[in-house]
Amino acid sequence: MAANAITDPVCTPSQSELCSPVGSPPDVSFQPEDEISSCGPGRSYPGTAVRSNLDDEDAEETVGDAERQPLLGRKERSRTLDSDLNSFLGDPEFAAVVQLAEKASDENVFPERIQQGSSGSYFSKDPSGRTIGVFKPKDEEPYGHLNPKWTKWIQKNCCPCCFGRDCLVLNQGYLSEVGASLIDQKLELNIVPKTKVVWLACKTFYYGPIDRCKSQGKKYALEKMPAVGRRFRRIGLPPKMGSFQLFVEGYKDADFWLRRFETEPLPENMRRQFQLEFEKLVVLDYIIRNTDRGNDNWLIKYDLPVSENRDSEWMMVKEPMIKIAAIDNGLAFPFKHPDSWRAYPFYWSWLSQAKVPFSQEIRKLVLPKTTDMGFVQDLCQDLLELFKEDKGFDKILFEKQMSVMRGQILNLTQALQDGKTPCELVNMPSMVVECTERSRSPNFIQKITSQRPFFSSW
Ligand SMILES: Nc1ncnc2c1ncn2[C@@H]1O[C@H](COP(=O)(O)OP(=O)(O)OP(=O)(O)O)[C@@H](O)[C@H]1O
Numbered sequence: 001m002a003a004n005a006i007t008d009p010v011c012t013p014s015q016s017e018l019c020s021p022v023g024s025p026p027d028v029s030f031q032p033e034d035e036i037s038s039c040g041p042g043r044s045y046p047g048t049a050v051r052s053n054l055d056d057e058d059a060e061e062t063v064g065d066a067e068r069q070p071l072l073g074r075k076e077r078s079r080t081l082d083s084d085l086n087s088f089l090g091d092p093e094f095a096a097v098v099q100l101a102e103k104a105s106d107e108n109v110f111p112e113r114i115q116q117g118s119s120g121s122y123f124s125k126d127p128s129g130r131t132i133g134v135f136k137p138k139d140e141e142p143y144g145h146l147n148p149k150w151t152k153w154i155q156k157n158c159c160p161c162c163f164g165r166d167c168l169v170l171n172q173g174y175l176s177e178v179g180a181s182l183i184d185q186k187l188e189l190n191i192v193p194k195t196k197v198v199w200l201a202c203k204t205f206y207y208g209p210i211d212r213c214k215s216q217g218k219k220y221a222l223e224k225m226p227a228v229g230r231r232f233r234r235i236g237l238p239p240k241m242g243s244f245q246l247f248v249e250g251y252k253d254a255d256f257w258l259r260r261f262e263t264e265p266l267p268e269n270m271r272r273q274f275q276l277e278f279e280k281l282v283v284l285d286y287i288i289r290n291t292d293r294g295n296d297n298w299l300i301k302y303d304l305p306v307s308e309n310r311d312s313e314w315m316m317v318k319e320p321m322i323k324i325a326a327i328d329n330g331l332a333f334p335f336k337h338p339d340s341w342r343a344y345p346f347y348w349s350w351l352s353q354a355k356v357p358f359s360q361e362i363r364k365l366v367l368p369k370t371t372d373m374g375f376v377q378d379l380c381q382d383l384l385e386l387f388k389e390d391k392g393f394d395k396i397l398f399e400k401q402m403s404v405m406r407g408q409i410l411n412l413t414q415a416l417q418d419g420k421t422p423c424e425l426v427n428m429p430s431m432v433v434e435c436t437e438r439s440r441s442p443n444f445i446q447k448i449t450s451q452r453p454f455f456s457s458w
């Protein structure tokens, strides 16, 4: 495959595929401290900055940016027709991919279930049958009522204490996928293939018998009694809400390349490129506190330097490049730090790349953002806009999720400033930064949770 060829908006390995630029953060900064402390709004500690230079009402009105578009308000959704459900204002490229997926279904090219997955996940196709996305419907997640995997059903019902992760909000994996993409874009990491909330209906998805019967009955009525059939608001199967991630081509499971690099070490320039990509993965995973980052859940694309036109006098030497794609981010954003008996380690922390201090490049990219409390609060606000659309949204749990995330950001910032290694970062004491509102201004309390209990409810 061509090293830097940008052939279409869907599957190219370029920057544009994985990111979209976001506006610059407001100019409010803080210096984190690693001691237990309680900070008032006037102090420069995490969360002490009042969000940007806008007051709350103004901030409400700026909701028009691209990240806040994918979801329709719940009330609005109930009014819309199925065809209006997917609206991605400000992101025509993504909209075009979703339209292709819809068109493919209309032309009987259906999404294909991913066999190895623990829940219902699907490769979405374009009309020619090429894979263009990965769709994970909410109701087919491990805790979704339509999870098609019977092994998971048995586990959930017969052995509930061993099922799932007790630090995660149930049945919100699709939001975790989209949230990871949002953070990736905001931090300009460009390692998560763009992911948004999408509604799709298709007969290869898992539906209960009632939905299938209803749909058949309506089709029959439309054929036999068109006047009656036309009254139905929807004829086909009901659309499912889930995460839709762009499919990236030419990538292989990290394990494949990591083994290869052991026997065939990368040239120095590639090693540095890979190290930076790896550090981006560390930053993402640490902030979202990913509990499922095995080496099967990130991909590597390595385009070796190859020459074209060997026969002709002119040789085209393609630039080698190495990229990481962080996929399968559905088990992140815990509302408490994992208990010590199920710690969900970051598997990358055992790699040799994790024993190297964070590079200047990553510090330059990340620190200006994470030390800006306005930026961090904006992140929380953006996640709130996304998460609150779920019908199981719980404000208290969400606040806890954000407390963990702020704690992670605080540790990360400290580690970057101190020139620590990713390995040292993961060994730092766990932090939470709680936000309490006093007279409309946020107040932040840092807590170290280093004494991780064997079991805790919070
Ligand atoms: N965006 C993507 N681009 C390219 N390939 C992908 C993408 N997402 C997933 N894949 C491929 O599909 C496989 C399964 O994806 P994923 O791990 O996200 O599914 P899953 O249903 O959550 O599976 P599991 O529960 O086993 O982790 C991956 O190992 C990868 O090979």
Ligand SMILES: [Mg+2]
Pocket: 296, 297, 328
């Ligand atoms: Mg996986």
